[in-house]
Amino acid sequence: MAKPQGFAKVIIVLTTITAAIMELLDTTIVNVALNQISGSLGATIEDIAWVITSYAIANVIIIPMTGFLGEYFGRKNYYTTSIIIFGIASYFCGMSDSLWELVMWRFIQGIGGGALLSTSQAILFDAFDADERPLASGFFAMGIVMGPSLGPVLGGWIVDNLKWSDIFFVNIPICVLATVLTIVFIERKPGEGTHKDKIKIDYPGILLLMLFVGSIQYILEKGEGEGWFESRTITLLTITTILGLIGFIWREKTTEHPVVNLNVFNNKTFAMSSIFTVVGGFGLFTSVFVYPLMVQRINGLTPTETGWSLMLPTFLGVFLFPVIGKYLSTGGKPIPFMVAGICIYVIFGFIGGSSTADMGSADFFPMQMLRVVGVSMLQMPLINQAVAGLEPKDFGSGISISNMIRQLGGAFGIAVANNYATSRAAQHRSDLLANITPENPLFQQRFQGIASMIQQKTGDAFQATQVAYKNIDLIVTKQAYYLAYLDTFRLVSIIFICIFPFVFLLRTPKRSQAEINKLNKAAEEAH
Missing domain, CATH: 4.10.860 (DNA Excision Repair, Uvrb; Chain A)
Structure with missing residues (x-):
């Protein structure tokens, strides 16, 4: 099958990247709206996390099956249907009026969205020759990072100016456009979807x-x-x-x-890369989950300010990914990029773990710049490594499993971060309360100051005392969560430190031009 050229190739790149961005955007667009959603639906912050994790669970379940489902139904049919399911589920997410109704539709949305990641990557890779695939990886990596990072700014603006339900309605026109572009510009593979009777589920x-x-x-x-x-x-x-x-x-x-071809793990390059993929997903999703909660609860940023503080540094990644991809396509070694990416992520975690409660949105810019550079350096080679040592017939399985592992790392990361922050907050609160005693002069000074100010306004000494105690309790709770969020950032750094030695065990197979030409021919025959 001939490779698309010119305008058709550009449209395929834009369509697949847009679909990937939309799918990943919905993993984080709700992050900045968790407080509003929990208040509207009467749910706790701990329970509202299911709005995120239900989507991630569905992604993790469906992503490894996309290769099989694409073969069974035909890739174009499966891709188009998944976009439609994603759009319909997005509508019902916005219409939900209870927590568990929203969780159910988020799960269905994740089922539809699963194909938008792996199938988008497979379609994009098919549009490029083997020696150009690192460049295609660069384009796709832009979507992987832009999606989670654009989610908070778009969600923040919507929450501040519209209603929280509109964060889901924004998907609908994009789904309509993506469906039309897919039908018109993405070609079917020869014999696509015609062998159902030969395929067992x-x-x-x-x-x-x-x-x-x-x-x-x-x-x-x-x-x-x-x-x-x-x-x-x-x-x-x-x-x-x-x-x-x-x-x-x-x-x-x-x-x-x-349904999932686990034989790709027989390839040592793929197997070793998978370790870094799951940790990379853990770091990527955990950082964009914890950060909005911290800066809104502790630093007082609005959802819009939170989103912009994430989005502006992300534009750096838009330029870095194609540059790194182009370099790798010319034979550049990926290991130095991965080493740099891990080191930068470690630094990012400790910088995030030393933030202060009085920092404004602009003060977080250097920290977020580091995050984007670290993600760019790490994710770009990993996406390329997912297929670097595989034969064309295994590309679909390798891509699906790699994306599943990344999403699994992200889902686990969000759950671990949520539990870790909650447990650490309880511990910090206990430690802080131990210092609130009548014998502590600092406590007495703060308490008397609050009580006196309230008594001057109300003239009621008893009420002033009660309100002062409540204010002290709120201050302690806020400080406890602040310290817990800093601990969570440091946890990310520690995990990256633990996997750092394994990066030197990675090997990238070198291919001659004759082998590249052979791969191209095999890929075309497979298609």
């Missing part, structure tokens, strides 16, 4: 994957609140997680028609 594999992902996500999300293994539910789900994982691996390795 791996129902046990699908069920085992859902069991594993759903169980482990619930454990991470609710384990802290339920006392971990003191809860019978958590204990039972831990058993189902282990059994689900073992059963899934055994099923996919032994069946003739696996």
